[in-house]
Amino acid sequence: MKILVPIAQVPDTTAKISFTDNNTKFNATGVQFIINPYDEWYALVRALELKEAGLAQKVSVIHVGLADADATIRKALALGADDSFRIDTDPADAYVVAQQLAQFIKNNPYELILMGKETISYNSGVAAGILAGLLDYPYIANASKLDINGNTAVAHQDIEGGYQVVECALPVVISANKGMAEQRIPNMKGIMAARTKPLQVIPAYPVNIITKYEQFELAPGRSACKFIDPNNVEELVHLLHTEAKVI
């Protein structure tokens, strides 16, 4: 079995968010970019674990984006991915990303496509589902546990209030939730090896952009916190009822 892990590039979790061009573009100046945590910590690490357990022969990573992401892709190689691809286009929206991935997979079949449930930047959480729909592959969303049993994927699919244990024959698209694996740090050997692992740049397929971000604004801050005496919790209940009107 071969596993393909699509990775997105996102601002670091502690990055200060700001916008330029009259609040129409994300301001990338001075921002450090990382592999989207859901893609790296859960999807990629679980893919590597499956390979280490002898259940997969190869783990490839793929990124839809421009050349500035090559360092991010090298980090995925340092963690242990065997080879990598970059489809050379701006990842304008989830549809564009899913279409590029679908075209690639049609020409380069993989039995398991494993990616994060959403990016921590635009939080759309729909690229995996669109990809599955375009390929007409079965789709398991929000998996917090994944095992491979012969030709079958066995997963815990998180749903509201719990999870369901599901089974599906390969090939399948699976989106990874927290819990599927634990974050790893690349070691020196991995970092050295990553330098010579393949990173193949592929020209983009022509795709229409469907959605566009027109305008951004920062979330407004809250007014000053009202402190309440710990011996007078009745006051808090009163304020929640009469002032905040939430109970």
Place this chain on the structure above:
Amino acid sequence: MSVLVFADASNNGKVKKASFEATYFASQIAQQTGGKCVVLSLKADDDSKQKLAHAGAQKIINITNDIPAISDVSVAAKMLLKYAQTEGIKDVVLPNDSQGKAVASYLAGLLNTGIAPAVTSLVSINGSTYVFKRNVFSGKAYAQISISSDKKIITLLPNSLQIQWNVQNTAEIKDITENDNYTPRVIVKSVEKTTTGGNVPLPEAEIVVSGGRGLKGPENWGIIEDLAKALGAATACSRPVADAHWRPHHEHVGQTGTTIRPYLYIAIGISGAIQHLAGVSGSKTIVVINTDKEAPFFKAADYGIVGDAFEVVPKLTEAIKKFKASQQ
């Protein structure tokens, strides 16, 4: 343009709150574009069908037989596609819960089109371009997203709007048997419930009580659960708590866990790291209880109590119970 909503009630006949919200939202879009709000429901009971009408549905197509839509989202997407085509509808709205988001994105793939995901409100409709508001960067910013494809898929973030129920509304209701055979490829072997605190699913919960490292250990979660029960709230936790396996991962709220926006978020023993705040900043009101008056969470809170959770929380639970009793 008419708008189609999918409401899966096959679990117990009850349509979920998030689906009523999607129905109300779809009726607003339909009104602006001169169309009808049509709901495709699965095994909805009579009460739910009436409430769908009160939320704005003008036509309800209710499938009465078992369809494996919960287990395999591609089955739900294919069925939804069929009814969108037979009804001649191009705009589809689903709730942005776990099933809704998966079905909507799969449907977008089948239709070879895009999606406006997790929107919170409608900004404008100008010809075939719809503009919505949504949260980005895990709640640190808002954005306006436009979608201009011929066919539009939209998901609505739960708890984003207040439904204006109209009890005068009636809908044309068709109960039908779906005869197409849908063979699920994803098979559900078992369903495990992990919800505590009154059985409220976290992303839909109007009130959330959340605990952090300040609780000192999983054996102390009783005070969190008692308060949640008194409030009819869902329980949640911070990342270190989930990573230490004190609580299940799905209770983790924050940038790399679940993003929530309840009306009331009560954070107990959570310092308020930037990644945690990102996941809860959409909450209408935030209450923070912490022994450390320098905890950064107080800067993001509306109400704060500096005090020992083990003393304050049980007192607060009693005060809530007293208040609830006085309201009856």
